[in-house]
Amino acid sequence: MPWLPITIVLSLAAIVSTSAIAYVKSTSKPKNPIPPSIVIDRVFVDKSDRVLKLMSDGKAIKSYRIALGGSPVGHKQQEGDQRTPVGVYTLDYKNENSIAHRSIHISYPNTADKAYAKKLGVNAGGDIMIHGQMNGFGYLALFNQRRDWTDGCIAVTNDAMDEIMAAVKLGTPIEIVE
Incomplete structure (x- = not known):
């Protein structure tokens, strides 16, 4: 069953990268905010x-x-x-x-x-x-x-x-x- 460890590693990588992207987006400012x-x-x-x-x-x-x-x-x-x-x-x-x-x-x-x-x-x-x-x-x-x-x-x-x-x-x- 060599595919099981590979599947687990790929799943974890996907979760970590998705979380990192969400974090970056949540801490970044809008590109073109509407002026007050x-x-x-x-x-x-x-x-x-x-x-x-x-x-x-x-x-x-x-x-x-x-x-x-x-x-x-x-x-x-x-x-x-x-x-x-x-x-x-x-x-x-x-x-x-x-x-x-x-x-x-x-x-x-x-x-x-x-x-x-x-x-x-x-x-x-x-x-x-x-x-x-x-x-x-x-x-x-x-x-x-x-x-x-x-x-x-x-x-x-x-x-x-x-x-x-x-x-x-x-x-x-x-x-x-x-």
Whole structure:
């Protein structure tokens, strides 16, 4: 069984190198941080292109690749449908103690969302956030951001989440389109 020691050594090397890469990334500064003088006045999300843009005076200042829920097409209609809402909402609070690496809450459901869910006889759901990777799994962002894995939230890398948290003020509108 000479392959067993080789497999163990290769596995350990992969774990050590992944940890080293994660450490270097966590201690490095963003390449192009958003200057504090730029006011982000809108967040724009295009679900079909899987992109989140920070906007100022109609210009995209920074763009990020996003992951969505497991059933991303269409407007969120009820709790558990794994969809991200479509429409204009507000970023209304920040959570530094999230189950993911930081998060900003999106004001879903609004009055129309609640009324529609009531008409259907279902719970509209809530807790829709922009957030980083699940705590302890930031090193998997390279893989996670290539698939839809949330329950309806908008996921970015941890570095992106740090930039977004610093740049976006509470009360900023977020427009989410199909």
